Amino acid sequence: MRIATWNVNSIRTRIDRVVAFLERENIDALALQEIKCKTEQFPLDALREAGYEVAAHGLNQWNGVAVVSRVPILDVQIGFPGQPAWNESGIVEARALGAKVEGPGGAPLTMWSLYVPNGRELDHPHYGYKLEWLDALATYSTGVLAEDPARLVTLMGDWNVAPMDSDVWDIEFFAGRTHVSEPERAAFRKFEDLGFEEVTRTRVDNYTYWDYQQLRFPRNEGMRIDFVYASPAAATRVVSAQIDRDERKGKGASDHVPVIVELT
DNA sequence: ATGCCAACACAATGTTGA
Numbered sequence: 001m002r003i004a005t006w007n008v009n010s011i012r013t014r015i016d017r018v019v020a021f022l023e024r025e026n027i028d029a030l031a032l033q034e035i036k037c038k039t040e041q042f043p044l045d046a047l048r049e050a051g052y053e054v055a056a057h058g059l060n061q062w063n064g065v066a067v068v069s070r071v072p073i074l075d076v077q078i079g080f081p082g083q084p085a086w087n088e089s090g091i092v093e094a095r096a097l098g099a100k101v102e103g104p105g106g107a108p109l110t111m112w113s114l115y116v117p118n119g120r121e122l123d124h125p126h127y128g129y130k131l132e133w134l135d136a137l138a139t140y141s142t143g144v145l146a147e148d149p150a151r152l153v154t155l156m157g158d159w160n161v162a163p164m165d166s167d168v169w170d171i172e173f174f175a176g177r178t179h180v181s182e183p184e185r186a187a188f189r190k191f192e193d194l195g196f197e198e199v200t201r202t203r204v205d206n207y208t209y210w211d212y213q214q215l216r217f218p219r220n221e222g223m224r225i226d227f228v229y230a231s232p233a234a235a236t237r238v239v240s241a242q243i244d245r246d247e248r249k250g251k252g253a254s255d256h257v258p259v260i261v262e263l264t
Numbered sequence: 265a266t267g268c269c270a271a272c273a274c275a276a277t278g279t280t281g282a
Contacts, residue, residue: 009281010271034281036271061272062280118281160282179282211282212269220266223282249266255281 001071001104001263003029003111005156005226006247007209007256011035011066014254015043018068019050021247025260028071029101031113033158033256035064042066059094065113065157067099074108075100080140084132086117087125093117095133103152104237104263110144114157119178127178130160134187142194145231153231155196158256161188162223169207169221179225188227196229200259203241209256210248217248226259237263 004027008014011032022030035042035058042056047068055076058064067073077098085092095115103109114137119130137155144153161184165171174180192198207222216222230238240262247257 013271034271120281174282177282209282210266215266215268218265218267225282246266253266255270 001028002026002260003031003109003154003156003263004258004260005031005033005113005228006258007033007115007158007226007254009034009036009254009256011064012037012041012043014252015046017247017252017254019046021244021258022050022052022068025244025258027260029067029069029099029111030258031111031156032066032068033064033113033115035066036061037064055097055099057094057097059091063094063115065094065097065115067097067101067111067113069099069101071102073099073101080112080137082136082140084129084136086129096137107152109152109154109234109263112153112155112157114155114159116158116160118160119184122176122178122181130178131183131187134184134190138187138190138194141191141196145195149195150233151231152234152237154234154261155191155229156227156259158225159188159227160225161185162225163188167207167224169216169223179223191229195232197232197235198227199230199235199238199261200228200241200243204243206243206245208243208259212255226256228259228261230261234263239264
């Protein structure tokens, strides 16, 4: 079974690229972030024609997450228990959707599509929100594994954290900025302590994001911030991972590219 | 060989992203 995650930066703008990607890469289930539309605005028709069903959650033009699947979606969770609200609004943003799908060998697989808050600046309230958000996700994930350690779960998406210096094109450029600070990195690493394994790091070496500005892609000045954490049982089923760098090319590309994981 | 920011709402700019 082939699953993937992709910050698509507007599903309505990029629906054709998404359908082409699913078919080209033979993807069974795809976690999307930044769909940038309300749930009812999600373009379903082209995906249905291609044989995919959709679980989506979008409140407005910001954020928004979804899972697109050609294997049956058995259950959907909007947000995770304990997910913090964005303080300035009090709204629990559309940044997490869990879809239980018919997974490898028919075993249920819960795919969490996650769009971790950006943080903006180190002294901005959004940064504290980001750390709280990751901590709350870790707490929830601890409970999930405690209930049943054999569960197949993937925490996949745009983590907005570059865990290692080599995950950014110039660590000096990021001095004093978000994504590389130690608290963010510690919050990311915590999932390893809980028993999750980030399954792409050892299998593929590439950036997953290049800014639209400053010729970042032609110069290969990117960031690695999209990851797939797998529960212990899911991690043992991983056979390969790839980063679809070619998706960043050409007119109408998202600034992120898909990360693909094959499970057996 | 990828190319100098893009998407949204809303109607001229403002917000967000990383």
